[in-house]
Amino acid sequence: MITNETQTAQEAREPPFVIDVFGEVAPNGKAIGLRIRRSEQGPVDLCLRIQDVQYMVSIMLALSCEAKRLQVPQEPEAPPSGAIPLPLSAINVGQDEHDQTFLMLEVGAAALMFGVPQAALEEVGQTLLALSARTTGKPS
Numbered sequence: 193m194i195t196n197e198t199q200t201a202q203e204a205r206e207p208p209f210v211i212d213v214f215g216e217v218a219p220n221g222k223a224i225g226l227r228i229r230r231s232e233q234g235p236v237d238l239c240l241r242i243q244d245v246q247y248m249v250s251i252m253l254a255l256s257c258e259a260k261r262l263q264v265p266q267e268p269e270a271p272p273s274g275a276i277p278l279p280l281s282a283i284n285v286g287q288d289e290h291d292q293t294f295l296m297l298e299v300g301a302a303a304l305m306f307g308v309p310q311a312a313l314e315e316v317g318q319t320l321l322a323l324s325a326r327t328t329g330k331p332s
Contacts, residue, residue, distance in 0.1 A: 214226070243301065246301065
């Protein structure tokens, strides 16, 4: 039986946080293995089928959006130093019947779709035109 004091201590304790993640691809390319090291607890080993990577990434991004929404607004930050430049396989832009613009990015076996606000779409378009002009030497 758990006493009230023990239960209160457990509730006040922070959950273990991820310290490091190490990964590898199965020799046949059909799975990805992850070893997640956590604070205060031992590592956790996960094996994801390649077709499940998209769902895992999507739910992580959706949950991070909700977590950011719940936080107190902070000053704008510089881009994260831990960001890894990933090679895109494809970029698609489209609109639904309500004129909401979507951007779909394909990376490896995962395809992620993002809703893009009009202001951000204009900024991305202008940046792409400017970069295109620089690489081709033609004015935009």
